[in-house]
Amino acid sequence: MDMLDSPFFELSPIAMWLEDYSEVKKQFDVWRQQGIQDLLSFLQQDESRILECARKIKLLKVNAKTLELFQAQDFAHLSQNLDLVFKEDMSKTHITELVALWNGEMHFSNAAINYTLTGQRLDIQLKGQVLPQHEHDLSLLLITTEDITSYTEARRLEEQSRHLAEARFTYSPTSLWVEDFSRIKTKLDQLRKLGIEDFTTFLDVHPEFVNECAKEIIIIDVNQATLDLFGAPSKEVLFKNIHKVFAEEMLQTFREQLIELWNGLLHHQREAVNYAIDGSIRHVLLQFTVFPDYLDDWSIVQVALTDITARKKAEHYLEYLGKHDVLTKLCNRSFYMAELNRLERNILRPVSCIFMDLNGLKELNDSLGHDAGDSVLRRMGNILNQLIQHTPYSASRIGGDEFVILLPGADEAALQNCLQSLQELLLVDNQFYSNQPISLSIGYATNHTDERMEEMLKRADLDMYRQKKNYYLDKDRRQNS
Template identity: 45%
Template sequence: MIDRACRFTSSIHTGASRRRHVRMNEMADIFHLAPIAMWIEDFSAVADQFERWRQMGVTDIRRFLQEDRSRIAACTSLIRVVSVNRRTLEMFEADSLEQLTAHLSCIFRDEMVDRAVDELSALFEGATEFVGCTVNYSLSGRRMDIRLRSAVMPGHEQNLDRILLTTEDVTEREDAHRGELLQRRYAEGLFQHSPVSLWVEDFSSLKARLDGLRADGVSDIRAHMEANPDFVRDGLRQVRVIDVNRATLELFGASSIDMLMEHVTEIFGDDLERPFRERLMELWNDQFSGQREVRAYALDGSERYLVMQFSVLPGYEHDWSRVQMALTDITARKQAEARLEYLGRYDVLTGLNNRAFYIEELSRIDRQPEAPVSAVMIDLNGLKETNDQFGHDAGDTLLRRLGEVLGNTVRPPCHAARIGGDEFAILMPGADEPSASVMLETVLDQLALNNERHAGPPLSIAIGAATREQGEPIDSLLRRADAAMYHQKRIVRTTRARLPREMRSLVP
């Protein structure tokens, strides 16, 4: 009976031992067949080192290690690798545990040393688990970003002789993250260093307001804005500026974004309401980009002509929370265009209209044959003689003075023009013969006043006028005005010729 009991008890122990053995084998299989790299390491020597440092009075282990990097290396050299699984050997390109441990200095180096501070600090402070990121290298030198997880195995918390670590290769993910950061920096660089003024704005509050109008049944935003004049101004105030680039500050002469925002209403003033109204209509109709010309002012008051381009950035069409506005400075171009337009219309020396404008105005008048019109033709007397005797500067002075006389006399819809070297004309749309006579008298009065104010050779002109007769071609009118002018010139010449030489200068 006793022998049977002993055999039964022995069989129980044998069965339990067998089951434990099976479980251990199963755990070993799980470890070695795991799809993630796993390590079992012995940190007991590190724990002994920690104890010696505690006895020295070390409490802030992180600061202690960072003060002398050799202490970090001393700690990591005390770690003993007990076992690794197959995935670890594959990941680090090692054929065996022996080959792996023989080259640990190649695997754990560079950034790894500094990042080991986090794990060592956690263990020193009693943590039994740790998660962090580090960098390892395969035996061929391939750099790997590693997601490190470590846990002190149960029952080994005191001496840290068994710590389970997993090293997950997250290089692909980190490369993508680094690529994203590079792209972001690239985009930020393009934004900040663009030679064009760039603004990033938030229109989300404005969109919510427009959505509310749709919900209330508004279908015609133009009619709504006309019926509610404050809508556009209120909408402008709802736009929030998120950022501007350097070119924007330079364009408007602001030293900072805060300074720019403080004076933004002075920069754009009321000139922004019209283009903003048009932009609202485009956005209402789901047109997420557009451009137009606007006028603005720098902080020193100088005028800026700009091409404004706006676009809702891709991915933000649902809420308009990111809208880019680009301002291209076309001030120089506008000034050049204005200069060219001036040169195409005006005579630079006299400031009067030039011959090109005169011909164009004649064509316009000729298209209205029934309308009354008068023409005054003028010749500047003695220009060649003045140029020959006193030089061309003196002749130019006479031309400028006659330009001043006619500029002070002629007002729209009449136009005075220099049509040749010493030839001038006044076109008077809608003017009858008495009006033409008054113009002649006014020109001569202004001429007399100009001669009183200026020293040097006096202005002398020959002048004649004519008024169009019913159905008369414009060319015929000009010939009659020209003939009247030359008739007056001949009378002056005859009168001067009959006077003694010393009195001829008295006749203009």
């Protein structure tokens, strides 16, 4: 049965065209006689040759689906308005079929853009087939034009969404990591199969499991904000130095994450400590999420790191201010009272203390001004901080000119050593500031068996005030003599 008369052609659910390419074949023969061998290059040199071939194609017949697809009333309506159908630049798509036919291929396929007669854009998949017994002159070709507009639009939207997601990842101001946790899930699943139920106890017994899991993390990608956060010039440099970023402190955080994952919490957050490549600390808020499409194997997870270093510094400074005297950098009265309560409750004994009062601070402020007095207080703070460094002792400024050192675990011998060190530091400082030496009234005590802290402190305080009284008596005698 001739295709021109076939009922299958007319009833096909796909748009079909029967076309005559015999004039195109004759043009091919002319070009071959002229010595043309590479048709592709020849047509690309002058694209008008492509349109010349296109005009030589004769449209013989279309089926009902073609008229419906292109919104044509009948064959004549369609054939007289082909310029509307092919108003897109056809040179790029038509050249493909011409080259295929030139090379002796009996079929071709390519994507193209057509338009309905009312101007509606159609994305089509075009396929052509030279029908049997017409191979010698290309006088009958079957062309199908399948409407793939919805598919192409879906692809286009999917690509736009992908580009948007990539842009959000790349340009996010938050450090983002895409990682593969599938091997970790496998390890956890294996433990469950072995009958492990108390995972926290398991980690206590097998702490090396945390390290083993950490080694199974595969980093897939990071964004620019990550490179900026950790001071890495490139991803390659960051990945080579990843051991510097995730130092020992991170293992405890990762242990907590493993427990969260074991308990089914696939989205969680916590604070963590990382390090930049230059070794500087980075406090971060870590947010971990297993992507929805990967809940079964955890092969794609996102880790978001928000830099909270500045906030942590502010918190630490506020905490410091709450416990320290800004001028002397010693602990303040609030810390002193809290430490007393702690030592009272603690069974550690003995405890010793040293009370100190700066002699002549009021007179110094009155005669030379508060700047001079503040200078002496700063010197005092420096002396006491040197005295207690590398010890469990604490030094506090509890009043304008009053200071106290608490010495947990210090017996009378340790107390005397500390007093001797204090005198040596005072001597060195006073030699340097010989025009304004520091004079101290000092009282000290070590608690007796079963003696409350309060009683010991009273003894030291009274001792200091006796020294203070003697200082002013001596001063008065010197002035009156």
